[in-house]
Amino acid sequence: MKEESADSGASSDQNPPPKVPLSSSSPPTHTQNENPLAVSSSEAPNDKTLWQKLLPVVACGAGLFSDGEKVIGSVITVLAIQYGPLWSTSTAKSYLSAIAFAGTVVGQLLFGTGSYYKGDAVGMFNVLTVWRFFVGIGIGGEYPAGSVAAAESSGELRKGTRNMWFILFTNSMIDWGFVMGAFVPWLVAAACHNTNLEVIWRTSLGIGVVFPLSLFVLRFFLKEPEEFQKHSMKHARTPYRLVFRFYGWRLFVVSSIWFLYDFSAYSFSIYSSTILANIFDGDSAPLTTVFGWNTVINLFYIPGTMLGAPVSDLLGPKRALAVGVLLQGVVGFVMAGCYPYLARPEVVGGFAVVFGIFQSLGELGPGNNIGVLAAKTCATGVRGQYYGVAAAVGKLGAFVGTYVFPYIVKAGGGSEVLSAQYPFYVSSAGCVLSAVLCWVWVPRVEQDMIRDEDERFRGFLEENGYDTGQLGLRKDGAAVLVEEGK
Numbered sequence: 001m002k003e004e005s006a007d008s009g010a011s012s013d014q015n016p017p018p019k020v021p022l023s024s025s026s027p028p029t030h031t032q033n034e035n036p037l038a039v040s041s042s043e044a045p046n047d048k049t050l051w052q053k054l055l056p057v058v059a060c061g062a063g064l065f066s067d068g069e070k071v072i073g074s075v076i077t078v079l080a081i082q083y084g085p086l087w088s089t090s091t092a093k094s095y096l097s098a099i100a101f102a103g104t105v106v107g108q109l110l111f112g113t114g115s116y117y118k119g120d121a122v123g124m125f126n127v128l129t130v131w132r133f134f135v136g137i138g139i140g141g142e143y144p145a146g147s148v149a150a151a152e153s154s155g156e157l158r159k160g161t162r163n164m165w166f167i168l169f170t171n172s173m174i175d176w177g178f179v180m181g182a183f184v185p186w187l188v189a190a191a192c193h194n195t196n197l198e199v200i201w202r203t204s205l206g207i208g209v210v211f212p213l214s215l216f217v218l219r220f221f222l223k224e225p226e227e228f229q230k231h232s233m234k235h236a237r238t239p240y241r242l243v244f245r246f247y248g249w250r251l252f253v254v255s256s257i258w259f260l261y262d263f264s265a266y267s268f269s270i271y272s273s274t275i276l277a278n279i280f281d282g283d284s285a286p287l288t289t290v291f292g293w294n295t296v297i298n299l300f301y302i303p304g305t306m307l308g309a310p311v312s313d314l315l316g317p318k319r320a321l322a323v324g325v326l327l328q329g330v331v332g333f334v335m336a337g338c339y340p341y342l343a344r345p346e347v348v349g350g351f352a353v354v355f356g357i358f359q360s361l362g363e364l365g366p367g368n369n370i371g372v373l374a375a376k377t378c379a380t381g382v383r384g385q386y387y388g389v390a391a392a393v394g395k396l397g398a399f400v401g402t403y404v405f406p407y408i409v410k411a412g413g414g415s416e417v418l419s420a421q422y423p424f425y426v427s428s429a430g431c432v433l434s435a436v437l438c439w440v441w442v443p444r445v446e447q448d449m450i451r452d453e454d455e456r457f458r459g460f461l462e463e464n465g466y467d468t469g470q471l472g473l474r475k476d477g478a479a480v481l482v483e484e485g486k
Contacts, residue, residue, distance in 0.1 A: 054165060057154050071184060074204060075185070078197050078204075082201075090125050092128065138212075147374075150169060152380065152383075152450060159447040159448075160447065163312040163372050163447075167308075167312055171363070171371055179299055179301075182294035183291075183295045185287075186288055188200050194288055232381060233470075238382065246460050247382070250377055250441070256393075256434075257321070257370060257438055258370050258393055259393050261325070261367070261370060263401040264428075276297065278344075278348040300355065303356075304359060309368060311368075313447075318369075318445055321435075321438050321442075324361050324366065325366045325438070326432060328362045329429070329431030330428075332358060333428045336421045339420055339421050343417075372445060373438075376453070377445065380450065405423050408426055
């Protein structure tokens, strides 16, 4: 793989697949079905405005806002107050917040493959749980379908800014969704003066429909990215054995990093609970106080993702992820070691600042860049499935974390300090492991990575007897050859 000027870090894969020359003097061999006179999208003139180039990235990537806008957490808070023991003894209490994880994994796997092919109170709790599962499927579908299309569309943007724009309309959308998921219920609760609980939670859920519907309309005006039109396997037999040989180890590493990141996220929430417990009494505080401080806590993500977006282009996604997650692990170890002092109410301000730095480093590193790596370290023909598997493994990590960490907390026995420290020691160790995996085995991601990976993969398929003339979208039975302006 070519050297990347923006990322001069460690070597790429330790067991790389056969290399295919990328220089213009020795291009990879093509079959007779390809037009040697076709103009590549990177060489052809492009008179589109910035907004015309950016619109597909916005429309495809911003749907992940709905993954971050987890209003359901605030809704559960309201339901617990409104229904009291009826809610606390219901089976839905155990599943409502987590069922979207299962739906998300189903959606990621389903759309990862399909993205390249076209009564009573207790009864109400159960219905909410069922619909949360379907919401999860929709959110899961956004990862491989929306994010992959956003990554391919970012290739039309100016070099040196492509990763930034992709991040701003994928991971940054998730983080702003976290903020709005707490702010919208605060706004509704303030308008209702902390009364009319039914109105508060129903309205909060209903407002969440507006943003996805607006994107739904906008996407009708989009066309498939050029790289997809040229290299899609929609009408071809996917050679899974060759795909696994070429990308199997890389997919395992990227998926493992995503798993560790989401797995660790559970323990990170423990410290936010400690901060809030030192500020107000959760049992007696009004809803506006609870939702207001939740909004402040979620704002800790924003500096990391917004300021870290251009860092991905400056350092390269590989180095940005490795450095960010390593620093996060170091700060995590320090916070765990100093927890007996940081947890005191009189130093809650300093604790909040350190925790904010910790959260920002997580977004600057894996939060921003794991999606870039999953979307750009494979060829277009298998990108949807590759990204979908990596994202599903990540969500599986979050699901596993919600069940494993309670046992880690119990390992602290009756000590409140040890019960808070143990999960953070485990998570911080996971951060260090993620940094090592990324630095040693993840390849450098340069600005033209999507195009270069398509050429490498096409050459590998041809070397192994696969007819690459099958690749690309078809019209009237013939493969579409994309030329600029045609």
